Amino acid sequence: MDPKRLSPRxxxxxxxxxxxxxxxxxxxxxHVQANLMIVSRAAAFDFLLFCQRNPKPCPLVExxxxxxxxxxxxxxxxxxxxxxGYRVYRDGTLVDEVADITALxxxxxxxxxxxxxxxxxxxxxxxxIPLRHVAQGRNVAMYRSTIDCVPAGVFHGPMVVSMRPxxxxxxxxxxxxxxxxPQVHGAPIHVGDPAALGxxxxxxxxxxxxxxxxxxxxxxxxxxxxxxQAVAVAAxxxxxxxxxxxxxxxxxxxxx
Amino acid sequence: MDPKRLSPRxxxxxxxxxxxxxxxxxxxxxHVQANLMIVSRAAAFDFLLFCQRNPKPCPLVExxxxxxxxxxxxxxxxxxxxxxGYRVYRDGTLVDEVADITALxxxxxxxxxxxxxxxxxxxxxxxxIPLRHVAQGRNVAMYRSTIDCVPAGVFHGPMVVSMRPxxxxxxxxxxxxxxxxPQVHGAPIHVGDPAALGxxxxxxxxxxxxxxxxxxxxxxxxxxxxxxQAVAVAAxxxxxxxxxxxxxxxxxxxxx
Numbered sequence: 001m002d003p004k005r006l007s008p009r010x011x012x013x014x015x016x017x018x019x020x021x022x023x024x025x026x027x028x029x030x031h032v033q034a035n036l037m038i039v040s041r042a043a044a045f046d047f048l049l050f051c052q053r054n055p056k057p058c059p060l061v062e063x064x065x066x067x068x069x070x071x072x073x074x075x076x077x078x079x080x081x082x083x084x085g086y087r088v089y090r091d092g093t094l095v096d097e098v099a100d101i102t103a104l105x106x107x108x109x110x111x112x113x114x115x116x117x118x119x120x121x122x123x124x125x126x127x128x129i130p131l132r133h134v135a136q137g138r139n140v141a142m143y144r145s146t147i148d149c150v151p152a153g154v155f156h157g158p159m160v161v162s163m164r165p166x167x168x169x170x171x172x173x174x175x176x177x178x179x180x181x182p183q184v185h186g187a188p189i190h191v192g193d194p195a196a197l198g199x200x201x202x203x204x205x206x207x208x209x210x211x212x213x214x215x216x217x218x219x220x221x222x223x224x225x226x227x228x229q230a231v232a233v234a235a236x237x238x239x240x241x242x243x244x245x246x247x248x249x250x251x252x253x254x255x256x
Numbered sequence: 257m258d259p260k261r262l263s264p265r266x267x268x269x270x271x272x273x274x275x276x277x278x279x280x281x282x283x284x285x286x287h288v289q290a291n292l293m294i295v296s297r298a299a300a301f302d303f304l305l306f307c308q309r310n311p312k313p314c315p316l317v318e319x320x321x322x323x324x325x326x327x328x329x330x331x332x333x334x335x336x337x338x339x340x341g342y343r344v345y346r347d348g349t350l351v352d353e354v355a356d357i358t359a360l361x362x363x364x365x366x367x368x369x370x371x372x373x374x375x376x377x378x379x380x381x382x383x384x385i386p387l388r389h390v391a392q393g394r395n396v397a398m399y400r401s402t403i404d405c406v407p408a409g410v411f412h413g414p415m416v417v418s419m420r421p422x423x424x425x426x427x428x429x430x431x432x433x434x435x436x437x438p439q440v441h442g443a444p445i446h447v448g449d450p451a452a453l454g455x456x457x458x459x460x461x462x463x464x465x466x467x468x469x470x471x472x473x474x475x476x477x478x479x480x481x482x483x484x485q486a487v488a489v490a491a492x493x494x495x496x497x498x499x500x501x502x503x504x505x506x507x508x509x510x511x512x
Contacts, residue, residue, distance in 0.1 A: 041301070044301050045297070045300050045301040045304060045366075048301060048304050048305060048308065049304060049319055049321070052304065052308065052316060052319060053319075060308060063305055063308060063309075065305070065408070065409060110301075152321070153321060
């Protein structure tokens with residue numbers, strides 16, 4: 001059975017059974033996917049405040065109270081087992097990549113589900129605006145920018161941005177379409193001129209894969225959901241995240 | 257000097273000097289005013305989560321970290337002295353109404369500034385849509401509705417709604433205008449039919465003053481910033497709030 005054709009619920013059951021460990025791009029098309037960030041209750045206020053102050057890189061889909069693992073956005077789900085993969089950090093260092101975090105669970109862990117660009121990418125493709133990294137089956141190119149996030153408690157650091165080359169004629173429509181999705185990074189934060197974001201070489205992204213910008217295209221930049229992870233890791237906080245590209249697949253549809 | 261003509265900064269200085277203790281309706285027209293809620297750090301995560309889950313009644317203008325009293329939205333201000341009046345609650349009971357809370361300040365207090373309807377009311381009046389309670393110099397009528405807020409930790413309870421009678425021909429435009437102000441309660445949550453909100457008698461509001469609904473007018477309901485106060489008091493939490501109608505006057509303009 002092609003996992004792409006499963007419902008969100010059936011796909012999560014597949015992950016829970018340990019039978020899928022791949023990326024979630026293209027899974028359950030049209031449904032919300034979310035970045036995962038789990039921190040201890042001691043750090044949860046600061047992290048929630050960081051998200052509140054930086055809604056573009058950290059658009060909250062849902063926050064679960066300490067000890068809870070079943071999101072409202074996915075009744076019956078268990079965020080400890082229903083993603084294809086997890087990363088475990090201690091003191092800012094990746095210490096493990098696992099398929100299930102049930103054994104690591106504690107009652108003081110607070111889960112944050114943060115919007116993911118897959119939602120607006122689907123809308124762009126539907127509108128006939130091609131996305132090179134999707135066509136080429138690569139991860140999107142991401143860069144640490146010189147834009148500082150608004151700090152909150154122990155959390156501070158640069159905004160990570162994703163870049164998609166867009167044909168000049170499609171840039172305005174791209175902005176219009178993405179602005180309809182404030183829950184998932186919304187409108188781009190920057191159009192053209194990578195140097196103004198402190199990006200010297202588009203061919204050398206800090207995360208993900210490089211893609212070429214062709215003649216007639218403009219590099220368009222979005223606030224990226226990797227930002228909160230990068231900031232939590234920089235704060236040397238113990239935390240658990242999804243493994244790159246292996247998002248939580250929730251029930252709601254992107255269209256809102 | 258008419259306090260209505262002062263800049264936000266000068267008005268705050270007047271309050272700080274103990275020379276103004278009235279309401280803030282009409283003060284520093286065009287500038288953001290905010291509801292004040294101060295809770296201890298122990299309750300701050302739950303309260304921030306409550307606001308995140310209930311953005312219509314609790315639109316956050318700013319959250320100050322524990323111990324901080326100078327908002328980004330008002331450099332130089334001191335939220336401990338720059339409002340015309342404060343209310344102090346213990347165990348869900350109002351124990352004091354004071355002009356200054358500097359003596360009560362502690363390093364673990366977290367301040368929430370929550371959007372206030374004054375912002376969209378100014379926009380409605382500018383658009384030629386009259387507001388009866390403003391014309392009559394009364395407080396807006398507010399009701400406990402049967403809509404439950406989304407609970408968060410110790411915080412739960414009904415949404416408080418404000419009601420303004422609007423001429424039938426102006427209802428759609430009222431919605432359009434208010435939708436442009438998501439930071440201050442945004443679009444109405446309910447148009448007409450008070451009974452569907454569990455409101456039996458518009459003439460008997462739970463807070464504020466009753467106003468008549470004239471023939472040809474529709475009662476229009478907004479999520480109200482009194483909600484978080486009511487919920488915190490119901491949770492029997494120690495907290496400090498602004499005194500009714502005596503808001504924090506910030507620097508930014510409403511137009512955004």
